[in-house]
Amino acid sequence: ADNALRERRYPTDMTEAEWAVVRPLLPVPGWMRGRGGQPEAYCHRAMLDAIAYLVDNGIKWRAMP
Structure with missing residues (x-):
């Protein structure tokens, strides 16, 4: 669920x-x-x-694209 790059x-x-x-502060998904359970659909970094x-x-x- 994370896209580091x-x-x-x-x-x-x-x-x-x-x-x-x-x-490291984010909880590990169940x-x-x-x-x-199911994998998350969205990247944690994108949500933050x-x-x-x-x-x-x-x-x-x-700031608009």
Whole structure:
């Protein structure tokens, strides 16, 4: 569920160094520990980048793709 080598698209996206600090703090999914369930459909890093984008920007013209 993680894409470690992700290209930065927005100024609020995490750098590789920030991701290295945050990644160990996220819980391990149940399906990876043999407790059943389905794999996640979305990358954890992409979700955190989206949250940071909304918190910082809402939507700014200069940050639009």
